Amino acid sequence: MSSLDNQPLANQPPTKQPHKTQSPTSHQGLHAFLAGLSGVDQVGAEARAAALGTRSIKKESKMWAIDTAISMVDLTTLEGADTPGKVSAMCSKALHPDPTDPTTPSVAAVCVYGDLVPAAREVVGDRIHVAAVATAFPSGRASLDVKLLDTKDAVAAGADEIDMVIDRGAFLTGNFGKVFEEIVAIKEACGDAHLKVILETGELKTLDNVRKASWLAMKAGADFIKTSTGKVAPAATLPVTLVMLEAVRDYYAQTNTRIGVKAAGGIKTSKDAIKYLVLVNETVGDAWLTPDLFRFGASTLLNDLLQQRQKMLTGHYSGPDYVTID
Amino acid sequence: MTFQYAPAPESTAIVNINSSNDLFINGEFTPGHGAPFKTINPATEEVLAEIAQANEEDVNAAVMAARKAYDKSWSKMSGRDRGKYLFRIARLIQERSRELAVLETLDNGKPIRESRDVDVPIAAAHFFYHAGWADKLEFAGYGDNPRPLGVVAQVIPWNFPLLMLAWKIAPALATGNTVVLKPAETTSLTALLFAEICQQADLPPGVVNIITGAGETGRMLVEHPDVNKVAFTGSTAVGQAIQRQIAGTQKRLTLELGGKAANIVFDDAPIDQAVEGIVNGIYFNQGHVCCAGSRLLLQESIAEQTIDSLKRRLQTLRLGDPLDKNTDIGAINSREQLNRIIDLTKSGEEEGAQRWSPDCVIPEKGFWFAPTVFTNVTQAHRIAREEIFGPVLSVLTFRTPDEAIEKANNTPYGLSAGIWTEKGSRILAMANKVRAGVVWANTFNRFDPASPFGGYKESGFGREGGVQGLGAYLTSEESS
Numbered sequence: 001m002s003s004l005d006n007q008p009l010a011n012q013p014p015t016k017q018p019h020k021t022q023s024p025t026s027h028q029g030l031h032a033f034l035a036g037l038s039g040v041d042q043v044g045a046e047a048r049a050a051a052l053g054t055r056s057i058k059k060e061s062k063m064w065a066i067d068t069a070i071s072m073v074d075l076t077t078l079e080g081a082d083t084p085g086k087v088s089a090m091c092s093k094a095l096h097p098d099p100t101d102p103t104t105p106s107v108a109a110v111c112v113y114g115d116l117v118p119a120a121r122e123v124v125g126d127r128i129h130v131a132a133v134a135t136a137f138p139s140g141r142a143s144l145d146v147k148l149l150d151t152k153d154a155v156a157a158g159a160d161e162i163d164m165v166i167d168r169g170a171f172l173t174g175n176f177g178k179v180f181e182e183i184v185a186i187k188e189a190c191g192d193a194h195l196k197v198i199l200e201t202g203e204l205k206t207l208d209n210v211r212k213a214s215w216l217a218m219k220a221g222a223d224f225i226k227t228s229t230g231k232v233a234p235a236a237t238l239p240v241t242l243v244m245l246e247a248v249r250d251y252y253a254q255t256n257t258r259i260g261v262k263a264a265g266g267i268k269t270s271k272d273a274i275k276y277l278v279l280v281n282e283t284v285g286d287a288w289l290t291p292d293l294f295r296f297g298a299s300t301l302l303n304d305l306l307q308q309r310q311k312m313l314t315g316h317y318s319g320p321d322y323v324t325i326d
Numbered sequence: 327m328t329f330q331y332a333p334a335p336e337s338t339a340i341v342n343i344n345s346s347n348d349l350f351i352n353g354e355f356t357p358g359h360g361a362p363f364k365t366i367n368p369a370t371e372e373v374l375a376e377i378a379q380a381n382e383e384d385v386n387a388a389v390m391a392a393r394k395a396y397d398k399s400w401s402k403m404s405g406r407d408r409g410k411y412l413f414r415i416a417r418l419i420q421e422r423s424r425e426l427a428v429l430e431t432l433d434n435g436k437p438i439r440e441s442r443d444v445d446v447p448i449a450a451a452h453f454f455y456h457a458g459w460a461d462k463l464e465f466a467g468y469g470d471n472p473r474p475l476g477v478v479a480q481v482i483p484w485n486f487p488l489l490m491l492a493w494k495i496a497p498a499l500a501t502g503n504t505v506v507l508k509p510a511e512t513t514s515l516t517a518l519l520f521a522e523i524c525q526q527a528d529l530p531p532g533v534v535n536i537i538t539g540a541g542e543t544g545r546m547l548v549e550h551p552d553v554n555k556v557a558f559t560g561s562t563a564v565g566q567a568i569q570r571q572i573a574g575t576q577k578r579l580t581l582e583l584g585g586k587a588a589n590i591v592f593d594d595a596p597i598d599q600a601v602e603g604i605v606n607g608i609y610f611n612q613g614h615v616c617c618a619g620s621r622l623l624l625q626e627s628i629a630e631q632t633i634d635s636l637k638r639r640l641q642t643l644r645l646g647d648p649l650d651k652n653t654d655i656g657a658i659n660s661r662e663q664l665n666r667i668i669d670l671t672k673s674g675e676e677e678g679a680q681r682w683s684p685d686c687v688i689p690e691k692g693f694w695f696a697p698t699v700f701t702n703v704t705q706a707h708r709i710a711r712e713e714i715f716g717p718v719l720s721v722l723t724f725r726t727p728d729e730a731i732e733k734a735n736n737t738p739y740g741l742s743a744g745i746w747t748e749k750g751s752r753i754l755a756m757a758n759k760v761r762a763g764v765v766w767a768n769t770f771n772r773f774d775p776a777s778p779f780g781g782y783k784e785s786g787f788g789r790e791g792g793v794q795g796l797g798a799y800l801t802s803e804e805s806s
Contacts, residue, residue: 039748041768044599054439056334056651065329246598277329282642286328 019195019257021184021221027177030216034176037215040207040243049238055278062274066309069273069301070097072291073107074131074262076299077326078138078230084119087112090326091123098306099324101313107302108291109161113137114154121158131161131196135186138200138229140165144182151189162186163196163262163297165229166213168203176216183220196224196262201240202232210240214247224260230297235265238279245283258287264297270308273301299326331644334651336438341429343515346376349384349538350521352391353531359383360539365514368435369648369657369692377514380537385506385546388535392477392504393552395532401474401502405461412457412500414527419450419492422523426516430488431648433515435657435693436611438649448773449492452791455775456500459796463501466793469802474502475578476554478799481544481568483560484510484659485614485715490559491517493790495534496775501799503555506535508547510560512660514538545571553577557798559616562713562739562784580788580798582616582780584713585741587762588734589619589770590724593628595746596768601635604719607744607770609643609697612658613717616785617742619770621703621710622721623730629723633701640697641684655686655717658693667695667716674700674709679720705736713739727752731759740782744770763789 057065075094077086091110098104109129110120120130132154136142142150151162164186170178187195197217201210217225225244228235241263248259263276273296280288288294303323311317346362348355358378365374380388400408419426426449427441436445463472478498482490487509498505509517521536537543541564548556548568558568559582572579589607591600607619624632648656658664675681683696695716703710703720710720724730734743743762745753757765763781766772773779778792788798 038595038597041596041599041748044596044602044769048599048602054443054651055331057331058334059332061330061332068329281329289329 019223034212049242053275071105074109074111076111087116087119117157117159132159133163135164138231161194165198187221194223196226197222198226210243226262228265230265236263249284260293262295335649350536351388379539380543388506391532396504399530409457409460416453418523437653437656445489452492452496452775456496460500468800472800478503478555479547479553480507480557484513487513488516511540581786583786586737586739587742588621589744590623592747593625600746603770608719645686664693677707679703735761738784741785
C-alpha cells in the first residue's frame with residue numbers, strides 16, 4: 001500500500017470514539033493517493049470470496065454465528081409508506097426479536113428516515129442505537145446545504161448514527177475532492193453521532209472504485225463504510241464486502257484506527273449472513289466480529305436468523321407464523 | 327469470544343473399500359501374482375486396504391488384453407461411438423463424485439475441499455472435453471485421416487491420482503487407443519474405483535486396464551515390446567530412466583516431470599489477489615504439484631509489504647483432518663516424501679535462508695508439514711534449485727523485469743510460471759520471455775481441459791489437454 005505521504009498518521013489507539021477526519025488534504029494529493037492504491041483483480045477477488053463461502057459452519061459455531069449476526073443487524077425500514085406506528089412495531093421487535101425466548105440478543109440498531117427518528121427513539125430509549133438515513137437518501141442529489149440540514153435535523157431528533165450517501169456522480173467524474181469535502185462537512189454536522197458512509201457500490205461498478213471510495217471515505221472521517229442503500233441492485237455482495245474489509249484492514253495497519261463495515265441490502269438468509277461473518281473473520285480478524293465494527297443492514301434477514309436459531313435450539317423448523325412480522 | 331469453526335467432517339459412509347483389491351484386466355477384476363502391498367491413510371497411518379502387485383505375467387496379460395481390444399473393437403469403432411462411452415464415463419464420474427472425492431482424500435491426504443472442488447470436477451471435465459473430440463479428429467489439424475497409435479502404457483503419480491488418470495485416459499480413448507495404466511503405489515484406490523466406472527459404463531473389455539504395483543511393475547509395463555506409446559507423469563529421475571529404457575524402440579513418449587516455477591510479482595500487481603495466488607501456487611495440495619509456484623520473485627519495492635501480507639494470510643490457513651470441510655492443508659502423502667521435505671528445508675536453514683511458519687497444531691499421527699516460507703533465499707541455495715514437492719516457498723527478489731526473467735529462467739526446469747501485474751503489455755512481454763510451458767497471468771494453478779499443459783527442459787516434453795494434447799496420441803501414418 002502506498003504511504004499516506006502527504007498526511008501525518010493519526011496515531012490514535014483503537015477506540016470507539018467517533019473517528020476524526022484526517023488533517024486537510026489537497027485535492028491533488030487525494031487524487032495521487034487514490035491513484036496509487038494497489039488495483040483489485042476482479043476474478044481473483046471473486047474467487048477468494050467464493051472460496052470463503054464454502055466454509056462449513058456447524059453446531060456450536062453456527063449457534064454463535066447466528067447470535068452474533070442478530071446482534072449486528074440494523075433493522076431497517078426505508079419505505080415511503082412508513083408510519084410512526086410501523087416504526088414503533090419494528091422497534092419493539094428490535095429490542096426483543098424473539099418474544100418467546102428472552103435469551104435472544106437485541107439487534108444493534110434500527111434504521112429509519114429522519115422524520116421517524118422520534119418515533120423510534122420513544123420505543124427503544126437508549127437501549128439500542130437509532131440510525132437515520134440522511135443527505136438526500138438514496139440518490140444524494142441535493143445541495144450540500146440541504147444535506148447538512150437533513151443531517152442536523154436527524155441528529156436533533158435523536159439519531160446517534162447517520163447513514164449518509166456519497167455523491168456517486170462526483171465520484172465517477174473523478175471529482176474526489178467534492179466527495180471528500182461533503183463527507184467532512186457531514187461528519188462535522190453529525191457531532192457525536194457515528195457516521196456511516198454509503199458507497200452505493202452497485203453504482204460504482206468496479207472493485208477498483210470500491211477500494212478507492214472506501215479509502216476516500218475513511219480518510220474523510222467515516223466511522224463505518226457501508227456498501228449500499230438497498231435501493232440499487234446489486235446491493236451488498238461478498239466480493240465488494242471483501243474489498244471493503246481489506247481497505248479497513250490496511251487502514252488499521254497504517255493508522256491504528258478501526259473503521260466499521262456495514263453490508264446492506266440483499267442479505268436475506270442465515271447462510272448468507274454466516275458467509276459474511278467468515279469473510280470478516282478471515283480478512284480482518286475477530287476483533288471486527290462485534291456490532292461496533294460490523295453490521296448487517298437488513299429487514300427480512302432477522303426472521304430467517306430467528307427461525308434458524310429456533311431450529312438449533314429445538315431441533316425442528318417452525319413455520320413463518322412462529323416469528324413476528326413488523 | 328472468537329469465531330471457532332466446529333469440526334465439519336465429511337462422512338466416509340459413502341465409500342466401500344475392499345480389504346483386498348485385484349487388478350483390472352480385460353474388463354474384469356483379476357488377482358495379481360506379485361506380493362500384495364498395503365495402502366494407508368497418510369493422515370492417520372491406518373491401513374486402508376491391501377493392493378495387488380502386478381508381476382510380469384500380469385503385465386503381459388494386461389498388454390495383451392489392450393492389444394486385443396484395440397484390434398477387435400476400439401480402433402475400428404466410429405469416433406461417434408467412442409465419444410458416447412467417454413460421455414458416459416464423464417457423467418458417471420459426476421454421479422459418483424462424492425464417493426471419488428472421499429476416497430481420494432482418504433488415500434492421498436489432500437483436503438476434501440480440494441478433491442471435491444478441484445480434482446473430481448476437472449477429471450469429469452477432461453472426459454467431457456475429449457468426448458467431444460472423438461468424432462472430430464480429422465478437423466484437429468493432424469491430417470485428414472489421423473490414426474491412433476495402438477496400446478498406450480501410462481504411469482501416473484500420487485499427487486492427483488484421479489485427475490492424472492483422467493488427463494491420460496481421456497485423450498487416449500478419444501483418439502482410439504487402448505490403455506494399460508499404472509497408478510502410483512501409494513494411491514491406487516480411485517483408479518480401481520474408476521475401473522468399476524468403466525464396467526458400469528459398459529466399456530468394451532480390455533480398452534482400459536489398470537494394473538497396480540510399485541516401480542518395478544511400471545518398468546515392466548514401459549518396457550513391454552507390444553506397447554506403442556508411453557505417457558509418464560512423475561519425477562524427472564524416473565522420466566530420464568524411462569527415456570533410456572525405450573531408447574532405440576519405435577515407442578512414442580511424452581514426459582511430464584518436475585518443476586520449480588517462478589511466481590513473479592511486480593510492484594503494480596493487485597497485491598491482495600497476488601497473495602492469494604502465491605498461497606494457491608505453493609500451498610494448494612500441500613505443494614505436491616509439479617507446476618507449483620515454489621519460487622516467489624518479488625520486486626524489491628514491494629517485497630517487505632508482500633511478505634507481511636503473505637504471513638498474515640498464512641496464519642488463517644487451517645491444517646488438519648483432510649476430511650474436515652474447512653481444512654486448507656492436508657497430510658503429506660507418505661513418510662518418504664515427508665522425509666525429503668524435512669531434508670531440503672534443513673538444507674535451506676543451513677545455507678542461511680530464513681525460515682518461517684505460522685503457528686499451527688500438528689496432529690500426532692500421520693505425515694504433516696506446516697506451511698513454510700524461506701526468505702533471504704539466493705539462486706545458489708538448494709531450496710531455490712531443487713523441487714521440494716511440499717508446502718515450502720522460497721522468496722527471492724528482483725529489481726527490473728530483465729532480472730526477473732534471468733532468475734525465472736535460471737533453472738533446469740521449465741514447466742510453469744506466474745506473472746502478476748496490472749499492466750497488460752508487461753504480461754505479454756514477460757510471457758514471451760519466460761521459458762515455461764504454462765504461464766499464468768494474475769492467477770495460478772488454474773487447469774482446464776481445453777488448455778495444453780507441459781514443459782520445457784527437464785520438465786519434460788509433449789503436451790496434455792487441448793487440441794495440442796491430441797497430437798501425443800495420433801499419427802498421420804496409414805499403418806501404425
